[in-house]
Every structure is written in C-alpha cells, then in structure tokens.
Amino acid sequence: MANFEYAPAPESRAIVDIASSYGLFINGEFIDPIDGTPFKTVNPASEEVLAEVTAAGPADVDAAVKAARRAYDQVWSQLSGRDRGKYLFRIARIIQERSRELAVLESIDNGKPIRESRDVDIPLVAAHFFYYAGWADKLEYAGLGPDPRPYGVAGQVIPWNFPLLMLAWKIAPALAAGNTVVLKPAETTPLTALAFADICQQADLPPGVVNIVTGAGETGRALVEHPDVAKVAFTGSTEVGKQIARSVAGTAKKATLELGGKAANIVFDDAPIDQAVEGIVNGIFFNQGHVCCAGSRLLVQESVYDEVLASLKRRLGTLRVGDPLDKNTDIGAINSAEQLARIRELSEVGEAEGAERWSPPCELPDRGFWFPPTVFTGVSQAHRIAREEIFGPVLSVLTFRTPAEAVEKANNTPYGLSAGVWTEKGSRILWTSSRLRAGVVWANTFNRFDPTSPFGGYKESGYGREGGRHGLEAYLR
Amino acid sequence: MTVLEALDAARVSEITASETSLRRFLHGLPGVDQVGADARAAMLATRSIKTTAKKWAIDLAISMIDLTTLEGQDTPGKVRALCSKAQRPDPSDPSVPAVAAVCVYPDLAGVAAKALAGSGIHVASVATGFPSGRTSLEVKLADTREAIAAGADEVDMVIDRGAFLAGRYGQVFEEIVAVKQACGDAHLKVILETGELATYDNVRRASWLAMLAGADFIKTSTGKVAPAATLPVTLVMLEAVRDFRDATGRQVGVKAAGGIRTSKDAIRYLVLVNETAGDDWLDPNWFRIGASSLLNDLLMQRQRMSTGRYGGPDYFTLD
C-alpha cells in the first residue's frame, strides 16, 4: 500500500499586504528616516526580498526617544491606569482579529512553520496584551510597594526568533506600568513589528507611546545608549547582553536581560517515555531550535538510553521539514544565512570533536536556508556542542547514572535559563527541580509559555523576569 | 529498533505465568502522561489533509470501516440492508471501495454471513456478554461459539473491566485466552472499553494484557459508553501495538470505535496511525474504524471532491 503522502496544504499569502518599503514608526506615524539607510528583509525559506526597511540612524533613534519622552510627559503619564488598560485591551482584540494575517506575516519573515505562528506565537501575543492590560489599573496591588512608578522611556531590543511574541513580552508590561517605548525589532524580522505599529494606529494609541525603529546592532546600540532612555530591556545573545550591562554601568538606567541558554532536558529511567520523546522533540526542534530556552542537551539515564534513542530517532523520522507556510510543516527555515553558517560550523565542530552525528533522511528545499534535525550522540560535557548555544535544530545527547550526576551536569554551564525533568516520581521531580540552577523548570513537559508565568534566567542567562506579576517589576520602580 | 526488552515465547510465558508476574510486567511499562498524550494527539489533529491526500484517505477510511449496528431494535432486514450498503456504499459510483466488515450481535451474524457471502467483506460479531461483559466465562464462550457457528469470522469481545480495575489481571488474561481458543481461526478483537478504564496508564496496560493473551486486534470501545474512541486513547493503543511488535515480532491491529462520525474525524485517525504506528498499520487488515453514520459523510466528501460541489444527505442511502 502506498504511503500516506500529505499533499501540500499551504496557508494563503493573500491575507498579507507587504509594502515595498517601510519608514520608521515615530510619534504615531510612518516617517522617512533622517539619517537612516535602507536594507532588505528576505523570506528565509526562499531568499526572496520581501521589503525594504530602514536602518535607523542615531538621529532617527533620537527622534524616536524624544517622541516617546514627550508622549510620556504629556500624555501617557497623565492617563489613568484604567485608560492605559483599555488601550491594551483594544490592542489585544485587534491582534486576535488580525491573527491570521500576523501569523502568515511572521512565518514569511521568520521562516517558522505556520502551525507554530498560528497556534503558539500569535495566541500568546494576544494573551500577553490581555494579561497586562488588566494590571494597568492595579499596580498598587502588585506587591512592589504602595506607589510604584514607571521609569519613563523604555528602550527595548528584541530578537528574531519570536518577533511579535518578544514584542508583546516587552511592550505589554511596559505600557501597563505607564512607560512609553521605543522598540527595535531584529534586523531579519522587522515586518510584524511594523504591522504592530499599524495596530497601534488602529487602536488610536496616542502618538509616541509606541515607537518602532528598525535596524541592526548599531541602531540597538544607539537606543540603549540614548541618555533619555531610563529603562533598557533586551532579549538576545549573552554576548550582546554583556555589552548592554557594560553600557548601562554607571548610569541610572535599569536593565533587564533575557539571554542565551544551554538547557538540559533530563530523562530518568521511570519517565513516561513516549511523552518524554515528544518533550525532547518539542524542546529542541520547536521553532527550528531558535529558542533561547531550547532543551539542547539531552541527559538520559543510562539504563533507558537505548530505548529513548531508538524512540527519538523513529520520531524524528516523522518530522516534516519544508515550506513554513505549509500547515503540515514541523520544521521551517533557518532564519538567516548567517545563522545557518553558525549552525553548520558548530555541527562540524561536533563531528570533529568525535561526537556521532545523525539526521533522519529528509529532503531540503533548494532555495532558502535549511538545516535538517540533527542529533549528536557520544557527546561529553567538554564538547563545544554541549557548551555553546547553537540556536538551531541540533541536539546533543549525554548520559548519566544517578540523579546527583544529572543535576551536576545540568548545572555545569554558565547559562541558567531553563531545564526539563522527566520522571513519574513526584518527589524526584521536586528534588531535581529545586537543585537545577535555571529560571524555568519544565517537569514532564517542555517549552510551555504563558503570560502569567514568570520567565527568565539565572547566571549568564540574564536577569529580570518577563511574565506574571514579576514581569511588572522590570518596568516599575 | 527495539524500544522495550525483547519478548520471546519463553519470556512471554514467564510474564503470564502468574498474577504477580503479570502485574509486575504491566506496572513496569512506562507511564503515560495524560497531558502530554493529549497534547500530542491535539497537535496531530491539526494536520491539514488536502486534495490528493484527502481523496486517498477517504477511500482508505471507507475500506477500514466495520459497518456497525448494535441496537436492541436490530432486525434481519436492517442487517441485510447494512450488508448491501457495505458492499456497494454508493450505488451510483462503483469506484467506491467496499467496507472491511459488518459488525452485528451474534444472533444476527448468520444473516450477515449469508448476505455477505462471497463478497470478501468480513462478518464481525460482538460476543462475551457485550457490552458489559458481566456474564460467566461459560456464557461468554457459548456466546462466542454461537457467533462463530453462525458464520462470524471476526469476534469483538469485551474484557471484564471490573476485574481489570480490581487488579485481577490474571482473570482477564485467562478469559481472553479462552475466548481466543474458542474463536479458532476467527480474528479476535479485544474491546478494552477505554471509557471505563479511567487512565491512559490503564489503557496501555490493558492493551499489553490483551496482546499477551493473543488478541489479533485491540479495540477502544463498545460504543455504549461515553467517552468512546478518542484520539489520545487511540494514540496510546497505537504506541502499544508498535512497541509490542518491536518486542515480540507479532503485529496486532487497532480498532477505534464509537463517536467517529465525520470524514474529518476519520482522517485524523489515519494521521494518527501514520505518524505513530506507521505505514504498516495503514491497511484494513491492521486498522479499523467501527462506525455507522461515518460512511455517509465519507461518501458525501468523496462526491464533493469529484464533483466540486457540496452534496446533501438525500443523495446517500440511509441503511
């Protein structure tokens, strides 16, 4: 009997309307840059140029910060919490109404499968705005003192892996707390942030409360270093996080940083194996592994190593790699040529260091940036692929014998963002999770997110929390 | 690729030798996390099966149907009508495949056998005090023999859920073995009635218990208890048959029954089979759908795909 071949099931692109070029969103309007220069954003699945956007120059950033400052002084800080909340509710609703458009746009610009942008990213974006909208008039109950105050202008720099979701994580609490923002989306994924600017207009958000400046590292630097920025929020690499920590040293700026990770996903011998395998797959192959909290180090108890590996490999054989807009795609495109090169390089290092490399047979499209789901076995803690964040669909498998050894290996990294624990034994879960030096521990699950749930790292994975009551703390003094 | 320990005949008889060893084995199977299993099934339910794939899946689904009537009001006439529908589901379109089997109560198995003679369609009869199974083993065996004698070549037995939940695995095991023996060459489908088993851990254990006892098929439900078949329960059972074949080399089929009414539902089950147990189970010999109203919905979808317009129930026979 023939195989059950799923015919292509592409989501229609017709719903999105991408302009040929975009200015900067400053003071409620799309404007031409003062000293910015144009650059192109491409669809990583096809290398097709999607639009020309603007790399904001220092003068542009200055204009944006000034607009935000003005909006803070004259409008936003004068508004009641209740009214701020209403704007946020309005934004949440518009996001829901435009969810399909945003999902398609996200997948086109980022390369992530439409299933994820549709079922994970965009619903969470709306949920974040809903959640923080409700806080806006209840800040005195947040446990941060009787009269918590906003900082003023928040400068926010976000990564390309969850473009609109990271925007929501940044903008929703900032506005709820009464700050105004200047946000810089990642160089390779500016389009949904620009669509969000349109949503701000649609919501009649007062001009200057949200400003979007596109660009690369230099634009981000200008924003972070701008003297009128009172609060810096960054999600991205640990390397840049350290630069930001240095740049705010000696200033009054408050910084929160959500950085890299090298999470251990620990599978004990009494784990629910089938769900653990799903968790491993979700942990490292969700969003092509472009996830700071990805479970990139699998730690398997030796007694179930063969079982888990066999199950995992069989499961990887069913992963569908390809067109991000196909509703059945599990793994989409790598976000950029640059990122692909890094993944390739580290994978080659893994091989050179003696780890065994395996990928399921899968056909990759000719154009665009692609990398097959890859598993390295025979990895030790000393290998670079077990220490460095690869930020791609590459899993390193290590083994352990005792719970103490598992915890020791899991913690043996400068990072501390997340971890996974799989066991059917309740007390072992609590024992293990209390010893893991990580900000989020997923027990018998992985990569779950919710606006009510604080997220953030220990050690070099950064500081501050996003989500929940704790997430407000970053935007109030 | 072996996921579990290899189980040769000697090991199997060791496991099934006593209540204690059975319990030890069944409780040693990896647990099933309910939320994780639900999430996996829900994710697979988002698969979008279109155009050629959908066409193929609809025909496959039709060919996997155990067209069922299990009502107190069943009559020979009703069963004959069902049998004719089973052979030519759409009288206007001979390209529609026949269903896999017709499933009836034992007293009507003879009617079905006669109506289906020579068609290649199997005659399935429920037995063993269906649906509750609350009769003595003697009655169950008599029930089974009657069905076989009447011409059933497939027997859908129910397990004693009370015994299973009370932990009397040995009793459940012995009953299945005895019924299997009574079946002779007929295929034995063992109904777990997962809606009464309460947990997925129990579903997995009951699946293994049935397979160890010789089941040719494991089946979700009688259709008389809610919930009947669900995607996650079927997922757990598909994992069980997959792992059982890895361990023993013997392939066991799965039948999802009850509550599968639409083409969309049916295709979701096929996706589940495809991405869990794999290709080898995408065959009427290894996967069945117990249903009655599903067939017309599949036919309606099929017609829409070939004609490009939506159909209406008046254009499909109600039997």
Added chain:
Amino acid sequence: MSPAAKRRKGTERGADREHRPERLAVKKTYKLYIGGKFPRSESGRSYEVTDSKGRFLANAAWASRKDARDAVVAARKAYPGWSSATAYNRGQVLYRVAEVMEGRRAQFVDEVAAGEGTTRPRAEKIVDEAIDRWVWYAGWSDKLAQVVGSTNPVAGPYFDFSIPEPTGVVAVLAPQNSSLLGLVSVLAPVIVGGNTAVVTSSYERPLPAITLSEVLATSDVPGGVVNILTGRVGDTAPWLAAHMDVNAIDLAGAAGDTEHATELELAAADNLKRVVRAPAAEPDWTKLPGLDRMTAFLETKTVWHPMGV
C-alpha cells in the same frame, strides 16, 4: 599625626581609663573572617585603625586579592548547605545572631562610638537598631517565598508556581560610614534568602565588622556563609566584581564614588552579576529597609507540571 604618635595616644587613652597601670592590657590581633576561621591576611599586612579623632584603636588585617579569592571559595563551599537549609532554620540562625550581639552590646557601642564619633546614646541607638534589624530579617526567612512567590494561573492543564531562590555568592561592599547598622543592613538581607556573602568592611571603621565576625562565629551561622574582609576596598572589590564565581555584588560601600562604582559595575558585567548600584550618598540606614535588598539577590524559579490522571 604620625602613626607612632597615634599609637601612643591610643595607648595613653586606654591607660587613662583603666587607672590600673599594674595590669598590662591583653591586646587583640584583629584578623579576617574566612570560612568560619580567623586567618591573617595572606598579604601579611595590616593597617592602623583610629577612632574618629585619629587616635589609635587597633591594627586590622589588610586583605589582599588572594584573601578575596579564598573568601569566595569559602562562600561557594558554604552555599549548598546554607541555601538548602530550611527557611525556619535560617530564621533561627539569624535570630541567634541578634541574641549573641545583644550580649556584646557594650562592645559594639564602644566601637561604634569610637569609630563613628557619635555620642554614646546615639551609638546605643545604632547598636539597638542593628540588633533589631537582624530580628526583622530573621522573621523574613520563612515569609519571603510567600510574599514574592506565586502560583500562576496558566491557560492549560498545568500546575505552575514561582519561588524565590538565592542568587548564590554575593559580594557585599559594606557602607564606609555606617560601620555597624549599615553593615547589618546590607549583610542580613543577603544571607536571609540563602545566599552566602563575602563582605568588605568599612576601611576606616572596621572594628564593628570584626566584632560581628566574632558574633557570627559564636552563633549558629555556618562557617563560610559570611566572610569578612577588612582593608582597602580598592584592593579586593575589583577582584570580587570580576570574579566569575561571584553571582552578585552590592556596591553600597562605593556610595558617592561614581567612578569606582562604574568600574566595578563594568567588571561585574563579565558574568552578568546582579548589581545593586552605589547610591550618590550613603542612605539613612535607620529607615525600615523594605524588600528590595532581599529581592535583589533572589532569582525567581518557575516550575511547570502537567495536571492529569
């Protein structure tokens, strides 16, 4: 005044008070407090401590880079035990510190009065406040998690909770002026949450810190939980700020010295230490502290678990 003259003056002052020239005073050698022991500085150096009038009080150990290193090792070694002690236990240990301090109240009053140049009544008030601060923080140990933790009503079948956990090893630059109350105000909040500390004391007024280390050693605080370095902050702080096994730093002791504080903050960025910045001027430590100094050295851990049968 030359060091020798200061020393003479100090000696004279002691003799004046005693009026018992026949009894030769037993003088104490002031040392560092590392890992529950009182070692001399690895540098072999000490410096003269004078009172607010410049009169000699004692020689204090001049901690070096290597002493800071040893202190971090001791603090790291003490971390697993202290951080996993029950909150109830930590609360009792902190309360015990207050008890032992109370017994040496007079000594602290002398040292604060001499070092800070305040009146005795004022010094008494400061010491009382410092003792009470331990009591205040002691009570926090088993309430913090309830106040700053949460269960999170996520939209799905998961039990999700967030709890505070200690950050790790914290370097504490104790205030330069408020040598006891300031010290306690920055130290107690660090250890109550389960962190271990390496403290650099006030340079000019180290005696209350030294006496506090004796209090800590004779109370129930496990060795290494608090390590106290006397000497020039500039000699040890940069090493602590740059140390990759230190997780956080409180720059209170660099108040008013923006340049130094900025350098330390820059160094701290190397491993993304949590930094409590130096204020422009030392604050009024008598004010009730609030949660900030505790939460600054706590991490929030969120744990998810499915809810199913």
